[in-house]
Amino acid sequence: MATKKVYELTQSGLDQLKKELQHLKDVRRVENLEALKEAREQGDLSENADYDAARNEQARIEARIAEIEVILKNVKIIKINDDSTSVNIGRAVELLFVEKNETKKFHLVGTIEADPLNHKISIESPLGKAIKGREVGEVVTIKSATNKQSTVKILSIN
Known part of the structure; x- marks a missing residue:
């Protein structure tokens, strides 16, 4: 079945x-x-x-x-756990892209809701997977589908 x-x-x-x-x-x-x-x-x-x-x-x-x-x-x-201090679906995160010294805010959503142009990224994306479960202050290396690596620091989680 x-x-x-x-x-x-x-x-x-x-x-x-x-x-x-x-x-x-x-x-x-x-x-x-x-x-x-x-x-x-x-x-x-x-x-x-x-x-x-x-x-x-x-x-x-x-x-x-x-x-x-x-x-x-x-x-x-998806029930959003406001008590959690870690990155998860339904949460908004502010990231510092270390190599570019650029900050961006993203909202983590399910794959159906993903809309990168409006800063909604899937929790299943390479970035989403890399930061899921992480906390403010952590530095994470992300490997894209094209094997390009970048480093982000989690600045805030809302």
Whole structure:
């Protein structure tokens, strides 16, 4: 028997997914149906690029809705332990990248919520794995997937 995949999310990540699902169902689906209707009115569907584009968009919308619904059925909410003094999922950390003498703040999240452009990194990423369980003041060497090494010092955990 196959085991179900469990998706770990913070409460804010769960709320964001629910909001995306609602938007897809209430807004994007309706917009897409209107685009399909307009494309059909143009006549011959066999050579209608607008119709093809609308059908492709419909497939993307429905696939994302199905994906989110699977995640929501198999979600595990991550409880954030505010008493802990170590780095873990759901916590925000400020790191000093020693070689660059640069500080950055990151929020550690599950893989589904990861968004590096918004400083949300997965606890499963090389950086996340390296700092997990560590405490303020510790210096950690991180090895990337390309074998590049860098050193970080944990400045704060919130």
